[in-house]
Amino acid sequence: QSVLTQPPSASGTPGQRVTISCSGSSSNIGGNTVNWYQQLPGTAPKLLIYSNNQRPSGVPDRFSGSKSGTSASLAISGLQSEDEADYYCAAWDDSLNGVLFGGGTKLTVL
């Protein structure tokens, strides 16, 4: 199975900027768009970034996404305690003919 690779954990202090990386291959990130989901503890995932760098209405502009080649990243600026959550990247995989998720990154606000 293909895989999107994320760091298992990330951390920062309030007000800091943190980035979470997502690495894939030509069959997924390289040829398709990347989306990011936020999952707060005990809740369902929520769409955070779509089409590489677009924010749904209601998502603060502190969250931004980017993609280059077969990698993508999520940046969170002005870190807040309520940002403490699991973050997942996702992209369509042409080999799987379905959606591939990254393993998730647990963000801790120190």
Add this chain to the structure above:
Amino acid sequence: EVQLVESGGGLVQPGGSLRLSCAASGFTFSSYWMSWVRQAPGKGLEWVANIKHDGSEKYYVDSVKGRFTISRDNAKNSLYLQMNSLRAEDTAVYYCAKRRGCTSSRCNLGYFDYWGQGTLVTVSS
């Protein structure tokens, strides 16, 4: 307001069957691809299956092919997942998700814009 409400989860023995349902409201259900995504306890998200807006195309992750069947009833605004020959590794919270950004023929640029609250499936003897 878009709402997706799953039901049908529960405890089932290995080899058993279960049918999950997802009741959709707040959008034109028949116009969108829909999906099931699962999350094993303490683990990450795993896409399970997609179904085209008219039910004419269905796709599955390899681990459930031949055992799970995704279907929909557009007249009832409902999505289903029939799960047969269940295994311990199928234990997870199953989420129904609406997929946006798909064309009539492809869904590679789409994304999950709404999720249900999930229903827990536990496979154990």
